Amino acid sequence: MEIQDAxxxxxxxxxxxxxxxxxxxxxxxxxxxxxxxVNLLVSKKQSLASLKAAAKDWxxxxxxxxxxxxxxxxxxxxxxxxxxxxxAGRNHILYITTTASLDHxxxxxxxxxxx
Numbered sequence: 001m002e003i004q005d006a007x008x009x010x011x012x013x014x015x016x017x018x019x020x021x022x023x024x025x026x027x028x029x030x031x032x033x034x035x036x037x038v039n040l041l042v043s044k045k046q047s048l049a050s051l052k053a054a055a056k057d058w059x060x061x062x063x064x065x066x067x068x069x070x071x072x073x074x075x076x077x078x079x080x081x082x083x084x085x086x087x088a089g090r091n092h093i094l095y096i097t098t099t100a101s102l103d104h105x106x107x108x109x110x111x112x113x114x115x
Contacts, residue, residue, distance in 0.1 A: 003031045013110045016102035021095040025059050027052030054085045073108050
């Protein structure tokens with residue numbers, strides 16, 4: 001599945017999905033898109049810094065894989081949004097923000113069912 005198509009498909013899971021980004025494990029942004037209804041809450045600089053931190057953290061989690069098994073996803077919940085980090089192959093992650101009220105399991109199940 002092409003990156004842009006995958007991102008668009010994730011955005012369509014729910015109107016509560018705000019932003020979807022794909023990056024490599026160095027934190028390099030490959031593609032990002034947002035719902036047309038979203039007002040951004042952080043600056044582009046803050047967003048890129050958060051993406052880099054998520055990629056760095058994911059690399060650390062991969063080191064625990066032998067002991068704990070692969071990490072399936074990570075959720076950070078804030079007052080205004082939830083941030084999901086989900087693996088996309090071996091060397092990429094999906095960085096998804098949603099409204100805080102959305103059941104993140106719905107997004108995770110849908111994303112994991114994509115081929």
